[in-house]
Amino acid sequence: MFGRSKAHPAAKIDISSLLIKVDxxxxxxxxxxxxxxxxxxxxRPLAEILAALDDWLDDAATNSVDxxxxxxxxxxxxxxxxxxxxxxxxxxxxxxxxxxCNVLLGLVIAVARPTLRQIIEGQLADMVAARPGLTxxxxxxxxxxxxxxxxxxxxxEEHCIRALEAAGVPILRRPDAAPMALLATDGALPxx
Amino acid sequence: MTSHDFSLDQPTERLSVDGIDLAIASRLxxxxxxxxxxxxxxxxxxxxxxxxxxxxxxxxxxxxxxxxRHGRNDPQALRQAExxxxxxxxxxxxxxxxxxxxxxxxxxxxxxxxxxxxxxxFARDASAILPLMLREDR
Numbered sequence: 229m230f231g232r233s234k235a236h237p238a239a240k241i242d243i244s245s246l247l248i249k250v251d252x253x254x255x256x257x258x259x260x261x262x263x264x265x266x267x268x269x270x271x272r273p274l275a276e277i278l279a280a281l282d283d284w285l286d287d288a289a290t291n292s293v294d295x296x297x298x299x300x301x302x303x304x305x306x307x308x309x310x311x312x313x314x315x316x317x318x319x320x321x322x323x324x325x326x327x328x329c330n331v332l333l334g335l336v337i338a339v340a341r342p343t344l345r346q347i348i349e350g351q352l353a354d355m356v357a358a359r360p361g362l363t364x365x366x367x368x369x370x371x372x373x374x375x376x377x378x379x380x381x382x383x384x385e386e387h388c389i390r391a392l393e394a395a396g397v398p399i400l401r402r403p404d405a406a407p408m409a410l411l412a413t414d415g416a417l418p419x420x
Numbered sequence: 421m422t423s424h425d426f427s428l429d430q431p432t433e434r435l436s437v438d439g440i441d442l443a444i445a446s447r448l449x450x451x452x453x454x455x456x457x458x459x460x461x462x463x464x465x466x467x468x469x470x471x472x473x474x475x476x477x478x479x480x481x482x483x484x485x486x487x488x489r490h491g492r493n494d495p496q497a498l499r500q501a502e503x504x505x506x507x508x509x510x511x512x513x514x515x516x517x518x519x520x521x522x523x524x525x526x527x528x529x530x531x532x533x534x535x536x537x538x539x540x541x542f543a544r545d546a547s548a549i550l551p552l553m554l555r556e557d558r
Contacts, residue, residue, distance in 0.1 A: 383440075398454075403534035407542030410451060410535055411442040413434070 243397055246388045249420065250399060253385035257378060264374045273361035277352055278345075285337050285345065292334020295327065380418060382409040387417035432548035444548045451536045452554060458529035465522035472515035479508040 271277070295313055300306045312328035337344060362370065386409040389399045401410070431445040483504035490497035536554075543550060 400528055400531055401535050403531040405535055405538070407539045408437065408440055408442070410539045411444060411447045411542065413441045413443040413447075416441045 243392065243395060246392050246395075246420075247397075247399075250385055250388045250392070253381050253388065254402070256381045257385070260374055260378045260381065264371065264378070267362065267367060267370045267374065270362045270367060271356050271359055273363055274349075274353060274356050276361070276363065277356075278349060281345070281348065285341060288330070288334045289338040289341070290334075292331040293338065295331045295334075379406060379408060382406045383412060383416070384418050384420070386410065386412060387414075387420055390414065390417070391420065429552075430549065431551040432543070435543075435546055435548055437546055442543075442546075444543050444546075445551050448536070448539055448543060448554055449551055451532070451539055452551075455529065455532040455536050458525055458532045462522055462525035462529050465518050465525050469515050469518035469522055472511045472518055476508045476511035476515065479504050479511060483508070 272280075296310055298310075301308065301310075312331055314328050315324045316322070317324060382405065386401075386405070389401060392399050433443065433445050435442045435444050483501040486497050486504070487494075487501050492498070540550065540554060
């Protein structure tokens with residue numbers, strides 16, 4: 229089971245080199261995994277964020293004007309002013325001002341949208357400057373490439389471990405070793 | 421006479437996943453063997469630890485009995501008690517060494533078990549048929 233792979237010609241086993249290669253592989257795996265986490269948590273590109281923000285600003289302004297129920301101002305039996313939507317909890321008598329706050333925010337957007345947007349865009353640009361944004365497609369492609377590199381390195385690590393085991397030097401595998409590497413045929417492992 | 425087709429129970433030897441050839445049965449068997457080796461080493465170290473503890477207790481008991489029998493002022497009894505205490509301390513060292521070894525072996529056993537568990541779960545997800553001795557492992 230731990231004999232020389234038929235796919236790789238017999239070679240003098242250099243224990244020391246194999247041990248070094250195991251350590252190097254493990255460092256590489258740790259580095260790639262850290263990079264993967266960075267990519268996983270990468271922000272969206274600024275352009276995408278602002279496009280989504282513009283859609284939200286449109287909806288917030290429109291909805292707030294709708295909530296004012298301005299049609300009531302045309303009625304002779306209704307007060308002439310604008311009323312914000314407050315509600316009262318019937319059980320606790322607590323006043324819920326959340327709807328009113330949302331309407332106010334929508335009116336601020338309607339009145340001062342360019343200034344507000346400029347402020348938000350400036351803040352977001354500073355935030356994403358240090359962390360490049362990725363589109364969904366870019367993120368997926370980068371993650372797939374990193375996963376491929378991680379697996380290749382794990383397969384190399386596994387080859388070294390099996391070679392060491394065959395030479396009578398048992399090496400503990402990482403408990404989080406990839407199952408594909410653990411189960412790979414000897415021939416599927418990259419040449420050392 | 422009805423012939424029974426046991427092909428469904430035959431462990432999966434080879435499988436290809438994402439272009440990588442997997443030797444399911446033989447690799448799972450190898451990983452199980454590694455796990456069992458570490459388990460046996462852990463139990464052997466546990467046994468040595470237990471044996472050393474019992475031996476130290478026995479030696480100290482003999483020392484106490486000697487002193488009780490001959491009196492605590494008897495020079496020969498005192499000498500023998502000191503000698504036995506020295507032996508007990510050697511057994512204590514042996515117990516500590518065995519305990520450290522048992523802890524290391526237990527960690528190896530845990531890691532090897534985790535490797536096997538991960539591999540079995542992967543093989544199951546790939547609809548592989550496991551070797552009979554591993555079908556109860558999870």
